[in-house]
Every structure is written in structure tokens, then in C-alpha cells.
Amino acid sequence: MERGWRKPSTSMPSDLERAAGRAFTARYTDGRSAAAATVQVRLDERGIAIAIHGAEPLIWPYGALSTAAPLHAGAHDVLVRYAHQKGATLFVEDGAFTAGLAAAAQHLTVRAVRIKHATPWLWAFAGVLMITAIVWAMNLSPARMVAHLLPDSTRAALGAQVVRSMSANRRLCTSPDGVGALARMVGRLSEAADARKPFRVVVVDWGLVNAFAAPGEQIVLTRGLIGQAGGPDEVAGVLAHEMGHGLELHPETGVVRAMGIAAAIELMSGGSSGMLANIGQLLLQLSYTRAAESEADQQALRLLRGAKISQQGIIDFFSRVEKQDGSGAGRVDMLRTHPQIAERKRIAASVPSYPATPALSEADWQALKAICAP
Ligand SMILES: [Zn+2]
Incomplete structure (x- = not known):
């Protein structure tokens, strides 16, 4: 059966088309007198046209309008104000008018107002996204960023705690000549480091080969490390590596990562001594x-280059460890990435040579080796 031919439906007239040209009755106050007048208004292409006593209609351009409440679908009345006519109001009680006005002046609608209020939040969100992207792009982990925010006093307290934990059952080596020799070596490297604070290096009476950086520019070396070294340049190489960790705030970053950012922030604002004890x-x-x-x-x-100490010490130290296949390496952090040692050695060896002097005089080297002597 043939279906009846149907006239294609024309598009529905928009709210604005329906309201345009129509006259609506409104209550108008001019802002000067309290009395309200009944007027005829139209939605003109320029704005709301208000016809008062047959005079040339007043035009309120859409862009300068505001309403007492945001316009929403199905609103039956609206109170309109005009930015350039202080105190004047127009009250229209007609759903067709409000619908037409919403179409002509979309900034008055609920949706527009919602977006406007959401804007600061959108910006804040975008800001967070941007910071995250920067952190990510610059390879700054959040923990590292927090580490950079730790005040010097907190970093120093953390470092002191670590050194205390490390030397809890061991003696700190303090032979005056040894301490003097170590200070001279540290001084040469510190000067080249241009650190925010001078490094504090201590030696503990421990046979294990070990060296590590603690927060707050503090470094611990063991008697075992100095005993194993073939000369002062090797000790200087290990020391320079640990100072490198310190300069990069790796120990602080490690602490923040391990304890959690929230706890680190608490630590920054004072923290508790119990917290510090565990950190060591x-x-x-x-x-x-x-x-x-x-x-x-x-x-x-x-x-090493800045201090004019040969980089050969670092290479020799790597080689020594390679030969011992890690067994004699103890827990020197420098050597924990054992498989990469060959590569790291190659990089150190690729540095063009420069004029260098031994890290310590022979007398100072002997004094450093004896730093733990009672
Ligand atoms: Zn290391």
C-alpha cells in the first residue's frame, strides 16, 4: 500500500523567531522615580526595545543586560536590569519573552552563569596540570620538589640523625692529624662544588667498605673504604661522588619518598623527634x-676538575671493585649499580685530562689512613 505523501516538516521556529517582533507587556521603572509604568517591549535585533508612551523606543542592548536570576528553560517571568541606566528595571511575565531573551542574550542563561563560575576552577585545574607537566618534563619528581623545599635546618637535623644511626655502635674516628688531612681534601672539593653549605664529612671506625651521603651536606666514610683505597685520589673520587649526591639533594629526596610527602611536609613544619629517629x-x-x-x-x-684532582682516582676505584667482583665492595652506594660500572668508568675516562695534583700530600695521606688509630 502506498503511503501517503507527507509534507517535509519545516524546521521548528526558534525561541527567538517566535518572540521576535511580538509585543509583550512589561512593568518598567526608570530608576529615578519609584513608580512602575506598564509598557510594551519587543525583542529587537539591537536589544530590548521599550516603548514608553508612544515615544521613540528605548533600546537596552543585550550585552549590557543582567537578570535577577539566571534564565532557565521554562522561566515564566524575568526581572531585567540595564548596566547604563542605574536602578531601572523591567519585569516581564511571559514565558515566550524569557525564552526569546535567553536565545538573544545567552550570557544570562543558567548554563552561561555556571560556566562563568566554573572558570576560576578550570584555571586552577589547568594550573595543576601545567605544574604536573613541568615536573614531569623536567624529571622533577614530586618527592624531589618537596626535598628542595626543606629548610636547611630540617635537612641538617635529618642528616645528623642519619649519622647518629650509622655510628650508633661505632666510634667516630677523630685522630687530629687525620681530621686535618680530611678537612683539606673536603675543602678542595667543597670550593669547587660551590655548595650552599660546606660539607661535613666524618669517618666511622667500621671495617666494611662504605660511603654515603646524608641530608644536609653530610657524608659518612668508613675506615674500610680508606683502607681499601690505593691512594688519596681514589678517596677523593668516592667523596666527590657522594658530594654529588648531596648537591643533587638525592638523600633528601630519598627520605621524602620513603616517608611520604605528607609526612615530609609535617616534618617541615616542626615534625616530631620520633619521626626523625626512624628516618636514620x-x-x-x-x-x-x-x-x-x-x-x-x-x-x-x-x-674533581674544579679541585684539580685527577679523575683517574674514580676510575681506579671502579676497577678495583670490578676485580673484586663486588665482594669487597661492601655497601658503597657508588657500586650498587654494578652492571653499569664499565659504562660509568668509560664516561669518567672520556673526560679530557687537565692539570692535576694529588688529592693529599703523602704525609696527609698517611694521616688520613691512620684517622681511626686510637
Ligand atoms: Zn652513588
């Missing part, structure tokens, strides 16, 4: 990423 133990177990080791190596090479 925690830091002893930290290990660094390959990227962090590489950053520390780069810093070490820079410091």
Missing part, C-alpha cells in the same frame, strides 16, 4: 636509581 634507619637502606648515580658521577667529575 630508613636512609641507611636507601638506594639510588641509575639516573641518580649518573648525576652524582657527573657532579663528581665536575668537582
